[in-house]
Amino acid sequence: MRADRLVSLVLLLRQRGRLSAPALARELEVSTRTVLRDIEALSAAGVPVHAERGRHGGFALLPGFRTELTGLNHDEALALLVAGSRRGAQAFGLGSALASAMLKVVDALPESHRDTAAGVAERLLIDPETDLLARRQAVDEVPGPVAAEVRRAVLAGRKLRIRYAAVDQAPRWRTVDPVGLVTVRDQGYLLATRSGADRTYRLSRIMAAEELPEPAQRPDRVDLDRAWQDRSTRFRTGGDLVTALVRVAPERRQDLVGTALAVLSEEAEETEGAESAEGADAGGTLRLEVTFQDARHAVWALWQLATDAEVLAPEWLRTTLRDRAAAVATRYEAPPEPLSG
Incomplete structure (x- = not known):
């Protein structure tokens, strides 16, 4: 994780020039102290990063510095696959991975294309957090460790133990066989089976999660779109409608x-x-x-x-x-x- 963060720090300085420690901390979602330690580590590794003093100071790289840092890790590649909406990536706990991946994608572009892409990005805004009446869009908040554990179990095909808080019920533990993850209007859902029966769990109601070593009991292939439609139909025709x-x-x-x-x-x-x-x-x-x-x-x-x-x-x-x-x-x-x- 720290290696990925160091790469992101270098790319931020390459693409945006001088940045203060608090600005870097906000971008990397860490503390200012962590940024200062990372800067020291980069300097010790020979990366030409230096501090500029003064009111508008910060950290910067020596002009012309470039290194091959653009390889995507697993989570970054996965984030790009679900990046139709940034908040969609957030729902699966991949928001920071998406930001890191986009830095690497931009850095891999030729310089002329990179400048054009940066200008275009400033002119396009997709799915802002508020509408014209300043109403905030409802986005499920899922703790990062919980989202990561659920995601690992889904992708690895292993059983998952979750502490789930159903509506008007106290949280309790249950073991499920994860099938897939779905995001709808910025709300994330885990599709799973439990004792062979279909179950759908809202990610924001999962209080804790633990990937188990046993393989999940599920088909090798799944049509998530069809599975979601089937569950949606059953939901609309049953219960307290x-x-x-x-x-x-x-x-x-x-x-x-x-x-x-x-x-x-x-x-x-x-x-x-x-x-x-x-x-x-x-x-x-x-x-x-x-x-x-x-x-x-x-x-x-x-x-x-x-x-x-x-x-x-x-x-x-x-x-x-x-x-x-x-x-x-x-x-x-x-x-x-x-x-x-």
Whole structure:
């Protein structure tokens, strides 16, 4: 691990010029003291790195220094394979490996291409952490050691012991046969079997993990896309699912569909006085039958739509939303009490 970090440090200085110790520490995800020790190690190994004093000082390499440091290690190569989204790599615990790999890829380019690539990269931003309303995107946080242990067991084909915290349950240990890893909307999942039955575990709920020496009981080949589709179908058709009939304004249809698990039926409704039979295009509404994961999910999703949606059935869901709206209205009926002080 330290050898990889030393390589990344040299590449950072080659590509960005002078950098301070705190800046290097942030890039390498280590302490400033560790950076200073690495600088000393590079100097002792003959790498011409020197310190520049002053307010804008830092560390830099002598001009023209170049060495062949671009070989990718296993995790860096793996990170590039899942780098369709940087946060996708983060979900599998490969964020730092991806950053290190990209440094090596850029350094391997001819100088003219390297300069062009750096300029282009500054003009492109993919999947920022916040949207235009400054809302942070939900990204699962998975401890690095846990992600690494799960990943090793998946790739090596060995059994895995995990301490898993299911929803509304205390964490407990279980032994599984890992099949593969999937990331969906920046949330990572472990597909596995347990006692021969399919199981899906959210990575952020794995508190600890231990790769076991025994080989996993699993097929030699797997179609992860098909396996995920099968599990998704079973999830949508079982458990505590809630089916609701909802009238929604056309402009909010996508908001409803985006939060529901599935759309079972859809039809356009004409409002009174609409001249066209095109339903929503003539000022009408849409009537959708949709499913939600459970009662809590249904209430949350429909509350976001406010008066742009109306639950027609089931009655308990309609009543729940009505009571919540009444409670909010009551809270705002009277002016607020003066602030003390």
